[in-house]
Amino acid sequence: MSTDARVTVATIEADATIPGIRFVRDFEATPEQLFRAHTDRDLFLRWNGPNDMDTDIQVWDARTGGEWRYVTRDDRGEYGFHGCFHEVRTDRIVQTFTYDGFPDGVALETITFTDLGDGRTRLEALSLCDSFEGRDMMLASGMEVGVHDGYAKLDGLLADGSI
Amino acid sequence: MSTDARVTVATIEADATIPGIRFVRDFEATPEQLFRAHTDRDLFLRWNGPNDMDTDIQVWDARTGGEWRYVTRDDRGEYGFHGCFHEVRTDRIVQTFTYDGFPDGVALETITFTDLGDGRTRLEALSLCDSFEGRDMMLASGMEVGVHDGYAKLDGLLADGSI
Numbered sequence: 204m205s206t207d208a209r210v211t212v213a214t215i216e217a218d219a220t221i222p223g224i225r226f227v228r229d230f231e232a233t234p235e236q237l238f239r240a241h242t243d244r245d246l247f248l249r250w251n252g253p254n255d256m257d258t259d260i261q262v263w264d265a266r267t268g269g270e271w272r273y274v275t276r277d278d279r280g281e282y283g284f285h286g287c288f289h290e291v292r293t294d295r296i297v298q299t300f301t302y303d304g305f306p307d308g309v310a311l312e313t314i315t316f317t318d319l320g321d322g323r324t325r326l327e328a329l330s331l332c333d334s335f336e337g338r339d340m341m342l343a344s345g346m347e348v349g350v351h352d353g354y355a356k357l358d359g360l361l362a363d364g365s366i
Numbered sequence: 367m368s369t370d371a372r373v374t375v376a377t378i379e380a381d382a383t384i385p386g387i388r389f390v391r392d393f394e395a396t397p398e399q400l401f402r403a404h405t406d407r408d409l410f411l412r413w414n415g416p417n418d419m420d421t422d423i424q425v426w427d428a429r430t431g432g433e434w435r436y437v438t439r440d441d442r443g444e445y446g447f448h449g450c451f452h453e454v455r456t457d458r459i460v461q462t463f464t465y466d467g468f469p470d471g472v473a474l475e476t477i478t479f480t481d482l483g484d485g486r487t488r489l490e491a492l493s494l495c496d497s498f499e500g501r502d503m504m505l506a507s508g509m510e511v512g513v514h515d516g517y518a519k520l521d522g523l524l525a526d527g528s529i
Contacts, residue, residue, distance in 0.1 A: 220498070267433075267448075270450070272431075286452060287432075287452050289472055290472070297462070299462065299474070311462070331474070333386070
């Protein structure tokens, strides 16, 4: 199997024309496994976010029209996030996202899972903000640490049969 | 009272830099009245949409993290819409919006109510789409009829003391 085109480290890029951030990452997984990793409360808890933070999920109703809320904690403090699930279907999740520390900022996130064949699935996500300033703040927030750490933990859960 | 600057017919304009549509409309109302018009199920039913259509609200949970779904009907057919309420607070409502006939299209709507003094309140809304094509389709959909008709009905409810 050629691995030349494999995206094992997430690409995180500003869209050229809309105020969004695009993410691409391949996993050794089926679309159904990635769907479960994003919708099963206990699985999500085990991979989401940076390595040095604990997550406490307070609300989790991963269905079309549902809602979510969690808090992450490290030595420096506590960071809350919340949103609603606009659509939850096996190949696509659309949800809103707000960091409590910037309560008027809202991103609309669309995550898709595409079967690449040979056991791999490509995750593509768009975080759409309502201004380029908000998008650039999100890009500068250090969130890539949580993305890379989280997906590496997800790789581990897939490899050890947890999902 | 000068009425020179009063926006009695909604302005509906494409944003110059992001794939959004901006709406502005003034009402003889308090922010609290406009908030109720947008969150109370029975009131919303009485003003939303074009004059020649009936609305049937199927799901209505107007709170942060809640969801909504309604169907409008006319002689030609039935049109379903749904979304979730990301945030519901007295001066601002953030919600998602999808037309069932175009299920992969999602708009993130932010509606704010600003007290202008002298009994008037300005409604400002942004419908943010994930592409300029989607935004332009929404602009070309004829939705301005529903906006203008709906706000005129809302004027009537405010004038007759229903709200």
